[in-house]
Amino acid sequence: MFVSDLPTRIAITDEGPREGFQIEKECIPSADKVRLIDALSETGLKAIQVCSFVSPRLVPGWADADDVAANFKPTSDINYSALWFNQRGIDRALAQRERLTLTGTIHVVASEAFCVKNLGRGRDENLQQMRSQTKAHLDADITVGKISVMAAFGCNFQGRVDTSEVLAAIRDGHAIASEANFSDAAIGFRGNCSITEIALADTMGWANPALITRTVASVRSQWPDTAIRLHLHDTRGLGIANAYAGMCQGVDRFDTTVGGLGGCPFAAHPGAPGNIATEELVLLAEEMGIATGVDLDALLAAGHLAEKVVGRQLPSALLRAGALPEVTYHV
Amino acid sequence: MFVSDLPTRIAITDEGPREGFQIEKECIPSADKVRLIDALSETGLKAIQVCSFVSPRLVPGWADADDVAANFKPTSDINYSALWFNQRGIDRALAQRERLTLTGTIHVVASEAFCVKNLGRGRDENLQQMRSQTKAHLDADITVGKISVMAAFGCNFQGRVDTSEVLAAIRDGHAIASEANFSDAAIGFRGNCSITEIALADTMGWANPALITRTVASVRSQWPDTAIRLHLHDTRGLGIANAYAGMCQGVDRFDTTVGGLGGCPFAAHPGAPGNIATEELVLLAEEMGIATGVDLDALLAAGHLAEKVVGRQLPSALLRAGALPEVTYHV
Structure with a gap:
């Protein structure tokens, strides 16, 4: 059951x-x-x-x-x-x-087209920005604990988003966290960049329960000890069904x-x-x-x-x- | 999975x-x-x-x-x-x-209070009415194939509806079907009262995915060869999640x-x-x-x-x- x-x-x-x-x-x-x-x-x-x-x-x-x-x-x-x-x-x-x-978040985007539309910069440039922002967070003694993936389930400007793009975006976020800890340790540790949460955002209402199920399972299999948060929009009426599908996968953190x-x-x-x-x-x-x-x-x-x-x-x-x-x- | x-x-x-x-x-x-x-x-x-x-x-x-x-x-x-x-x-x-x-439907109600409000008669009187209506259907050569349960998940006038009430209502419907076939056969068979579908209606938006899961499983365990239909209302925003929960139980017939x-x-x-x-x-x-x-x-x-x-x-x-x-x- x-x-x-x-x-x-x-x-x-x-x-x-x-x-x-x-x-x-x-x-x-x-x-x-x-x-x-x-x-x-x-x-x-x-x-x-x-x-x-x-x-x-x-x-x-x-x-x-x-x-x-x-x-x-x-x-x-x-x-x-x-x-x-x-x-x-x-x-x-x-x-x-x-x-x-x-608290500091490393924002990554699973869709290049939405990254440009929403943040006014491509994904490479965004990663650069997140690198310096993460360092700025640590310098200001702001804990960085979250990677947030925008457009994780689809994009009005690009179409479907493959789970591989979500996983790649999360890996980019983890790389920034590791790098920040390393360089921060070299100069004397002030903040703390330990990723305890991955947020998956259905920014434009493309998710469905089966996709939620698959994506959450994929992310969890890669990072089994990191909590998963769902940030869901009800753009096309499937939002609560998607939340339920997340709960069925044990997800216990939601943005609403x-x-x-x-x-x-x-x-x-x-x-x-x-x-x-x-x-x-x-x-x-x-x-x-x-x-x-x-x-x-x-x-x-x-x-x-x-x-x-x-x-x-x-x-x-x-x-x-x-x-x-x-x-x-x-x- | x-x-x-x-x-x-x-x-x-x-x-x-x-x-x-x-x-x-x-x-x-x-x-x-x-x-x-x-x-x-x-x-x-x-x-x-x-x-x-x-x-x-x-x-x-x-x-x-x-x-x-x-x-x-x-x-x-x-x-x-x-x-x-x-x-x-x-x-x-x-x-x-x-x-x-x-096609003829045997309408039964899982909530006494809603039966009075919606049909203007209590459940006993409704069963009487359904008995004569079923015979009238068969006399008119209208096939009776469906039992439909109103207020199967809860009632604004009565509160929660226990699954046992749903099962009892379905049994009432089956009794009417059996009786109609029996008496009809005695006078010369014209119509046909073979229940092939049970419809469960969330008339007032009380269902949730866990309740859908449990209720569908209970009904199926009693009548494993009868198709289940879900008639869902989105009164409180859970309708599509409820439909998804039904699909997860193999339900393949929906009213919308x-x-x-x-x-x-x-x-x-x-x-x-x-x-x-x-x-x-x-x-x-x-x-x-x-x-x-x-x-x-x-x-x-x-x-x-x-x-x-x-x-x-x-x-x-x-x-x-x-x-x-x-x-x-x-x-």
Whole structure:
């Protein structure tokens, strides 16, 4: 019975604020962004990605990232993270070091075409950038523990992505980590670059459950001691099925967004749903007896707040239908 | 590897017209309903449920069922079906016998509370009704081959539904079939009541993949030679994951609605999504190498037509995002 591989507990990182506000065209007041983060802090979630320190020219929705990071109300047992892709981003994140949990990620891309579209540089150039960024992280005493693979399941600009490309991208990431440790040790060790997690992102909604199953199995066979995280988008409606397929392979770490906020601004399908909705993943898990630690009612309230903040109905079905009547979960 | 249980081909019944128009508040012109049926006939679908012969007082959206059934353009290799729950419905269906494929279903309900809400009668009374309806089917030379279980995974009015209730409901259905054959044989055999299919309906969106897995396994262990059909709603966002879990158990028959039209008018969650969207099930299947026979582009066009006909955006994510670029399937 394959269900026996299901984890007993999953860890969810809600990236609603970061993913959600980067794609919205309207200028959303910083105070509203802060309100949503504070609401998410009340749900039992233990990890929230609050903002993106990226170029305001490329992502105008996060021009106010510094303000938002400085003003949400932190709760002590929650990991508040942020995203960045260059030195300027690191510097902005470091200014919020007391409030954010700064961890370094080595971002790699399984599709050359998407790398150019999303990061404005080819994969070779990106690896160069990640090399120097990783060193910068270690110099700033930021632990680098994660390799994240974008477009790991397919690409709107390139088509299908073979698993061999995913494995090659992860190897590139590991090479950067090894090299950084080596050179860092030579000059006196400051940070720590030990990869404990590989994140596979279905950035443009190309995954299906069979592909998730195969890819997770392939990655695990190469790096059996490294945790696998799934970052799934519900672009074409298969997101929750893909999460379930991941759980069946024992995956216990997921990125989601409350309400299904978001979608990648560079992924070329305006109007399509964003990431898988946090509340739908919580329902999926809890109904199967998998603990999430999340209060679903509080999360749905945060989802309704998110709809008010962005001024439109979000794609989450559960936000429309409401939780199962009379059903509660142990939080 | 559990993926090996996946079927190589699935059969899809699109119930978009029937499910979709029963819930719409606006009065939709019969000609528009016919246009949608005709568009679905061009997609490669081999089974379409076109209308519901139910009381116009209870379901005003199908007051024109007779007109619609009389006016769509039938294609010879497509099974056009209809729904009914009483003698008046049978009579209306018989008037369209040349155009519709009439088959009798024994409708049973796993939740007493939903039975009262949806059919206006308790389960005992419903069984009485099904007994006489089954005999009426056989008298009219309508083959009775299916037992359909409503609220098989949970009920908004009653809560969780135990698998034992599902099995009991199916046994009730089988008892009606046996009795009808027996009495029918005594008076001279006309029809045929041989149950070849058990349909399990998640009428109010309570299912999850683990529950689907368990329930399908339980039903199959009792009736190993009877095909299982899943009729899934995406009310709370788990519909496609549930379909995948069914496929993993070898289920190869699904009811869907184009665009995710529909939702049960008596299920008490206005605004929630309806059935799983045909196009998302096609994508799920075809991307995993499971043949559907459906032309996804033609189906998406029918989905956009359905949105025009009902005058609102339908819940299907795939309808927003579009099919995977440059990917085609063998139809």
